[in-house]
Amino acid sequence: MAHDIEIVEKTPAEYDYKKRRSDRLMRSQLMMFALMIFMTLISFAAVQAGFSAYFVVPVVLLLAAVQVGLQLYYFMHMSEKGHGLVAFFMYGGVLVAFLTVLTFVTIIWW
Amino acid sequence: MTTVANSVGQKKGFGATLWDWLTTVDHKKIGILYLIGGGFFFVLGGIEAMLIRLQLLVPNNDFVSAGFYNELITMHGTTMIFLAAMPLLFGFMNAIVPLQIGARDVAFPFINSLGFWMFFFGGLFLNLSWFLDAAPDAGWTSYASLSIASTGHGIDFYAIGLQIAGAGTLMAGINFLVTIINMRAPGMTYMRMPLFTWTTFVASALILFAFPPLTIGIFFLTFDRMFGGNFFDHTMGGNTIIWEHIFWIFGHPEVYILILPAFGIFSEIFSVFARKRLFGYSAMVFATVLIGFLGFMVWAHHMFTVGLGPTANAIFAVATMAIAVPTGVKIFNWLLTIWGGNITMTTPMLYALGFIPSFVMGGVTGVQQGAAPLDYQLHDSYFIVAHFHYVIVGGVVLAILAATHYWWPKMFGTMLSEKLGKITFWFFFIGFHMTFFLQHFLGLMGMPRRVWTYMDGQGWNLFNLISTIGAVLMAIGTIVLLINIIVTTAKNVRVGNDPWEDGRTLEWAIPSPPPFYNFAQTPLVRGLDTYWIEKQEGHNGYTAAEPVTDIHMPNGSIIPFFMTLGIFIAGFGAMYRVDHSWGLPVLVFGLAFTFLTMAIRSVKDDLGFYVTKDQIRRMERGRD
Numbered sequence: 050m051a052h053d054i055e056i057v058e059k060t061p062a063e064y065d066y067k068k069r070r071s072d073r074l075m076r077s078q079l080m081m082f083a084l085m086i087f088m089t090l091i092s093f094a095a096v097q098a099g100f101s102a103y104f105v106v107p108v109v110l111l112l113a114a115v116q117v118g119l120q121l122y123y124f125m126h127m128s129e130k131g132h133g134l135v136a137f138f139m140y141g142g143v144l145v146a147f148l149t150v151l152t153f154v155t156i157i158w159w
Numbered sequence: 160m161t162t163v164a165n166s167v168g169q170k171k172g173f174g175a176t177l178w179d180w181l182t183t184v185d186h187k188k189i190g191i192l193y194l195i196g197g198g199f200f201f202v203l204g205g206i207e208a209m210l211i212r213l214q215l216l217v218p219n220n221d222f223v224s225a226g227f228y229n230e231l232i233t234m235h236g237t238t239m240i241f242l243a244a245m246p247l248l249f250g251f252m253n254a255i256v257p258l259q260i261g262a263r264d265v266a267f268p269f270i271n272s273l274g275f276w277m278f279f280f281g282g283l284f285l286n287l288s289w290f291l292d293a294a295p296d297a298g299w300t301s302y303a304s305l306s307i308a309s310t311g312h313g314i315d316f317y318a319i320g321l322q323i324a325g326a327g328t329l330m331a332g333i334n335f336l337v338t339i340i341n342m343r344a345p346g347m348t349y350m351r352m353p354l355f356t357w358t359t360f361v362a363s364a365l366i367l368f369a370f371p372p373l374t375i376g377i378f379f380l381t382f383d384r385m386f387g388g389n390f391f392d393h394t395m396g397g398n399t400i401i402w403e404h405i406f407w408i409f410g411h412p413e414v415y416i417l418i419l420p421a422f423g424i425f426s427e428i429f430s431v432f433a434r435k436r437l438f439g440y441s442a443m444v445f446a447t448v449l450i451g452f453l454g455f456m457v458w459a460h461h462m463f464t465v466g467l468g469p470t471a472n473a474i475f476a477v478a479t480m481a482i483a484v485p486t487g488v489k490i491f492n493w494l495l496t497i498w499g500g501n502i503t504m505t506t507p508m509l510y511a512l513g514f515i516p517s518f519v520m521g522g523v524t525g526v527q528q529g530a531a532p533l534d535y536q537l538h539d540s541y542f543i544v545a546h547f548h549y550v551i552v553g554g555v556v557l558a559i560l561a562a563t564h565y566w567w568p569k570m571f572g573t574m575l576s577e578k579l580g581k582i583t584f585w586f587f588f589i590g591f592h593m594t595f596f597l598q599h600f601l602g603l604m605g606m607p608r609r610v611w612t613y614m615d616g617q618g619w620n621l622f623n624l625i626s627t628i629g630a631v632l633m634a635i636g637t638i639v640l641l642i643n644i645i646v647t648t649a650k651n652v653r654v655g656n657d658p659w660e661d662g663r664t665l666e667w668a669i670p671s672p673p674p675f676y677n678f679a680q681t682p683l684v685r686g687l688d689t690y691w692i693e694k695q696e697g698h699n700g701y702t703a704a705e706p707v708t709d710i711h712m713p714n715g716s717i718i719p720f721f722m723t724l725g726i727f728i729a730g731f732g733a734m735y736r737v738d739h740s741w742g743l744p745v746l747v748f749g750l751a752f753t754f755l756t757m758a759i760r761s762v763k764d765d766l767g768f769y770v771t772k773d774q775i776r777r778m779e780r781g782r783d
């Protein structure tokens with residue numbers, strides 16, 4: 050059975066553009082990867098150095114949050130166009146989850 | 160191409176028909192399955208309600224025992240919410256939403272079928288408790304201290320049955336989200352989506368966020384009862400209040416999961432039968448999304464009397480009252496839609512007009528209960544029963560009945576009798592107010608909810624009697640509807656694309672019922688109320704966005720049925736493991752069976768089939 054299969058050829062300009070774009074993406078991903086490794090090292094170092102837990106825990110949590118952001122925006126492409134709805138759902142979920150945890154902490158476990 | 164020949168359908172034997180329905184992945188057929196399943200449980204829950212009302216007919220009645228009464232109220236509430244209202248709404252969402260956005264099916268047809276069977280087997284599991292042991296008896300909220308103390312297997316049936324049905328609901332919700340995000344026809348931007356599609360979208364998002372808490376809560380309960388856990392046992396370091404929080408974190412969004420699609424249904428009906436564009440469309444969309452958000456921030460209004468402290472009570476009281484604002488916006492928009500419209504009094508429109516005052520009353524009592532100090536008086540009294548029946552019956556059930564009449568021709572190709580439809584409406588509407596209006600006052604007079612009988616001489620007798628008579632009227636209305644369905648199906652008078660003649664949205668641009676591929680060509684959407692625009696320009700049908708091409712369709716599959724069957728069997732194993740040695744092997748067998756079906760599904764390639772251009776042309780011509 051023959052089905053209509055469309056074959057679309059890329060123009061040279063298109064090809065060029067795509068290539069430049071992926072070069073740029075690759076560079077930013079490598080940079081972010083290095084940054085994330087660096088932050089992980091800081092976390093380990095902070096624990097190893099034996100600072101007070103009141104200092105280490107917030108710092109590690111903060112760095113973890115930043116890493117989640119980088120992961121989402123650079124490796125899962127949320128920084129690109131067309132991800133508005135995804136962002137809306139994620140921030141909505143985060144907001145609701147935050148309020149829920151806040152409630153639990155303040156009225157059950159305090 | 161046997162598949163195509165089959166779906167276009169000559170007469171088939173009983174076996175072939177049954178096989179067709181067990182394996183179907185067609186959203187229209189799954190919609191019908193949901194209606195049948197949900198309708199069955201609606202009747203079952205209705206019978207339970209009648210037994211409750213008979214028990215309360217006179218004081219000191221012993222028509223049913225106290226223990227059985229507890230089982231009745233628990234199963235009535237659980238059945239109506241999880242197995243009747245939600246699945247019936249899913250039926251309409253399945254049947255209509257893909258048509259409204261110009262799609263040929265949902266995004267994941269296989270998962271759609273799996274979701275239905277999970278719902279159905281979960282409901283079956285829950286209801287088998289009547290025959291196998293005792294039914295659950297701790298209320299539909301199943302508060303932990305009570306539900307953990309409950310003897311027998313009743314609560315185990317609740318926990319496992321809802322776990323299975325809930326998983327099906329979650330799948331259905333995700334499926335609708337992906338469908339609406341990804342499968343809209345060209346030109347169908349978000350702000351051109353019909354309101355029923357919008358409310359389905361937001362309700363599905365609420366399912367996505369609200370059902371996981373329920374899953375976790377029920378897992379905790381299951382472990383506490385069947386596997387030696389202590390999540391809710393304070394003598395072992397647990398905390399019984401956490402169940403209440405988790406339940407209502409799910410529970411309040413759940414009431415919006417029910418009411419938002421109902422809002423969507425009425426929005427469609429108002430604008431069709433007032434022959435006007437929906438007033439304030441963008442405000443309606445915004446209000447829907449806002450209600451969805453706020454719905455997650457008010458759960459503790461069910462727990463004012465628990466002792467959360469004045470600060471927490473105040474915050475949740477204010478948040479609760481805030482929801483009245485977007486809800487009010489909607490009410491005014493509906494009123495302004497019918498204002499100056501060219502109104503036709505069809506059965507769906509009657510329901511829509513009856514809905515407004517009924518729902519407003521439920522909303523007003525809701526705000527009253529939201530005032531924390533007042534709720535200390537109202538909590539656990541019949542006032543609460545009156546409130547939630549005004550919103551659930553006056554809102555959700557009226558919407559389901561309205562949608563049944565409104566979309567029946569689209570789903571089945573025949574028109575329900577308008578005369579019988581109006582008879583149903585009047586019986587149901589009058590019966591509804593008779594049953595529940597006086598319950599407000601019974602509550603204020605001090606009658607507690609969930610108590611199996613009451614003493615004579617407290618001035619409650621007359622109101623309870625009237626309430627029971629009202630319930631009988633509702634039952635008569637429902638029976639007339641069933642007769643209507645049978646008579647209409649027997650007469651089988653076929654109708655055209657747009658039997659109400661004023662259809663505005665895309666589903667009315669195609670035959671009733673639509674061919675299995677829905678749209679011969681993908682439609683092009685040029686604005687809100689797509690089909691209305693086409694009609695205004697004298698077109699008969701829709702503008703196509705593409706030439707006729709081969710259509711890719713999914714194959715049916717029996718795997719969802721067996722996948723669910725495995726879980727169903729495993730449920731019995733988990734429950735009886737406690738008192739029989741065969742329990743554990745059955746649990747393992749059931750899970751292994753499900754994993755086997757999953758493995759088959761992953762290994763076996765199923766690429767679907769094509770309907771060729773010629774076949775489409777032949778079928779489209781056959782119809783004119």
Ligand code: HEM
Pocket residue numbers: 300414415417418460461479480482483486521522524525526528529530534537538539543546547550551554
């Ligand atoms: C829109 C549809 C609504 C539905 C389906 C609904 C449903 C329910 C249900 C089932 C209950 C009973 C819970 C129990 O078992 O005790 C309830 C209680 C309650 N509802 Fe609603 N409700 C709706 C709207 C509202 C609104 C608009 C408000 C307030 C603005 C509201 C406020 C409350 C409060 C405060 C309670 C707790 C009363 C108590 O138990 O003391 N509800 N609602």
Ligand SMILES: [Cu+2]
Pocket residue numbers: 410411414457458460461
């Ligand atoms: Cu609530």
